[in-house]
Amino acid sequence: MQSRTPHARAGRPRSAAADAAILAATRAALVELGWSKLTLQDVATRAGVAKTTLYRRWAGKNELVVDAVAELFDELRLPDRGSLAADIEGVVLQFAAILARPEARSGLMAVVAESTRDAALRERIRTSIVDRQKRLVLQGRERAQARGELPGEDDAAAAARTADLIFDVVAGAVVHRTLVSAEPADEEWVRRFTQLLLLGLGDAARAGFAGTAGQGGPDGTDARGRDG
Amino acid sequence: MQSRTPHARAGRPRSAAADAAILAATRAALVELGWSKLTLQDVATRAGVAKTTLYRRWAGKNELVVDAVAELFDELRLPDRGSLAADIEGVVLQFAAILARPEARSGLMAVVAESTRDAALRERIRTSIVDRQKRLVLQGRERAQARGELPGEDDAAAAARTADLIFDVVAGAVVHRTLVSAEPADEEWVRRFTQLLLLGLGDAARAGFAGTAGQGGPDGTDARGRDG
DNA sequence: CGCTTTCGCTACGGGTCGTAGCGTAATGGC
DNA sequence: GCCATTACGCTACGACCCGTAGCGAAAGCG
Numbered sequence: 001m002q003s004r005t006p007h008a009r010a011g012r013p014r015s016a017a018a019d020a021a022i023l024a025a026t027r028a029a030l031v032e033l034g035w036s037k038l039t040l041q042d043v044a045t046r047a048g049v050a051k052t053t054l055y056r057r058w059a060g061k062n063e064l065v066v067d068a069v070a071e072l073f074d075e076l077r078l079p080d081r082g083s084l085a086a087d088i089e090g091v092v093l094q095f096a097a098i099l100a101r102p103e104a105r106s107g108l109m110a111v112v113a114e115s116t117r118d119a120a121l122r123e124r125i126r127t128s129i130v131d132r133q134k135r136l137v138l139q140g141r142e143r144a145q146a147r148g149e150l151p152g153e154d155d156a157a158a159a160a161r162t163a164d165l166i167f168d169v170v171a172g173a174v175v176h177r178t179l180v181s182a183e184p185a186d187e188e189w190v191r192r193f194t195q196l197l198l199l200g201l202g203d204a205a206r207a208g209f210a211g212t213a214g215q216g217g218p219d220g221t222d223a224r225g226r227d228g
Numbered sequence: 229m230q231s232r233t234p235h236a237r238a239g240r241p242r243s244a245a246a247d248a249a250i251l252a253a254t255r256a257a258l259v260e261l262g263w264s265k266l267t268l269q270d271v272a273t274r275a276g277v278a279k280t281t282l283y284r285r286w287a288g289k290n291e292l293v294v295d296a297v298a299e300l301f302d303e304l305r306l307p308d309r310g311s312l313a314a315d316i317e318g319v320v321l322q323f324a325a326i327l328a329r330p331e332a333r334s335g336l337m338a339v340v341a342e343s344t345r346d347a348a349l350r351e352r353i354r355t356s357i358v359d360r361q362k363r364l365v366l367q368g369r370e371r372a373q374a375r376g377e378l379p380g381e382d383d384a385a386a387a388a389r390t391a392d393l394i395f396d397v398v399a400g401a402v403v404h405r406t407l408v409s410a411e412p413a414d415e416e417w418v419r420r421f422t423q424l425l426l427l428g429l430g431d432a433a434r435a436g437f438a439g440t441a442g443q444g445g446p447d448g449t450d451a452r453g454r455d456g
Numbered sequence: 457c458g459c460t461t462t463c464g465c466t467a468c469g470g471g472t473c474g475t476a477g478c479g480t481a482a483t484g485g486c
Numbered sequence: 487g488c489c490a491t492t493a494c495g496c497t498a499c500g501a502c503c504c505g506t507a508g509c510g511a512a513a514g515c516g
Contacts, residue, residue, distance in 0.1 A: 009491080009492075010490070010491050010492070011490080011491040011492025011493070012491080012492050012493045012494075013492080013493080014492090014493065014494095015493080015494085018494090049494080049495080050494065050495045050496065051495095051496095052494080052495075052496080053493080053494065053495080056493075056494085
């Protein structure tokens with residue numbers, strides 16, 4: 001049964017430790033140098049491997065950074081916090097925490113920019129980064145439907161389109177807030193965003209949108225100030 | 229007293245035609261080559277100027293592309309379509325049309341990525357691109373308040389935070405849909421997004437979110453298919 | 457007509473890219 | 487234990503782009 005694995009070719013196997021070291025070195029280089037000043041020679045030196053080893057495993061800087069950044073999103077989880085609003089706040093805060101890290105800030109938008117002219121890179125980003133995030137939307141909706149907070153969908157195609165829409169709204173808002181507006185998606189912002197997403201523009205305003213400041217604590221310095 | 233004008237220095241004045249030619253050449257190079265393969269030598273050749281002229285006016289590729297892309301957003305307007313929903317749909321469709329152009333797709337995310345490590349560049353993007361978009365949000369809210377669709381805000385600080393939130397949600401959603409999900413923000417998507425933004429997740433679902441396809445006309449080829 | 461600034465052009469050092477070539481190390485098959 | 491196969495480290499290389507310096511000419515202002 002051991003010979004069933006397709007990777008059991010003859011010859012010296014690739015070092016798995018080198019892979020981890022290279023990806024970690026890539027993230028470290030992103031933190032210190034950013035995307036534009038990051039060179040593969042520098043990454044190789046940090047990882048303790050030769051530059052040619054990098055080119056044997058990745059086609060170039062784009063693919064390498066995608067893999068290095070993708071690992072950051074492995075930690076995304078959707079713990080059950082009891083309500084749809086709490087679930088959204090929890091996962092959005094996780095997403096914001098990842099985007100607050102400099103290695104994500106520098107690398108993510110750069111590879112997305114490159115992907116506009118490279119279909120293969122775009123597909124790589126989709127499978128290794130985007131789909132991992134989108135799964136949480138589907139999971140959150142299932143929970144909300146089980147709780148009765150959202151109605152069940154009869155048309156599968158329409159349900160998929162709605163999930164895609166919600167995903168673009170949530171992920172796009174956090175990314176834009178963090179990277180374009182360059183302001184932190186802290187707990188207060190996430191609370192207001194969740195309220196807007198759930199209630200809508202008109203209802204949110206009528207539900208005391210202007211007076212929301214008095215709802216929570218006076219200052220939210222710690223991200224865990226509110227418990228479930 | 230003629231020397232009061234700060235730009236009236238002695239010597240040969242800078243060619244305004246060269247500025248326009250350089251920015252147009254930059255956009256053309258973005259379309260053909262994309263961000264990463266764009267070189268300043270190529271832009272200079274296309275514009276019919278010397279490379280040194282580029283460095284006399286812009287610090288580098290980042291600043292040049294910011295100015296070249298910023299001109300694309302000059303055409304953004306907010307015509308009064310009679311209702312808040314129609315106003316949102318109109319401006320979002322304009323924004324989506326700009327982001328559908330390859331010179332915007334390639335350049336915008338690249339300079340945003342670079343701006344994560346360059347505060348001056350971030351400020352340049354904010355003043356020449358972002359603020360121009362954000363103004364439309366404030367204008368749309370004023371109209372909606374005048375129509376009675378939105379309540380008036382008493383707290384100015386809270387109102388500003390709400391406008392920032394809405395701006396991040398709208399712009400982020402369109403950008404994410406267009407550049408990350410890589411799917412067109414067409415009229416149907418914009419209609420569904422507007423409904424979600426106005427009604428919220430719960431109300432939009434209860435208001436027949438799954439059956440929205442039968443609301444408008446059978447096919448929406450023209451952006452002006454729905455009137456107020 | 458002088459003074460000032462811009463412009464086009466050439467040339468240059470420095471750096472990165474991506475690849476080729478070679479000898480060596482590690483593993484599986486026999 | 488030996489050999490074929492593959493991965494690895496190292497060096498070197500041409501090609502390209504960057505950003506700047508220097509020069510003479512052009513275009514305005516007083």
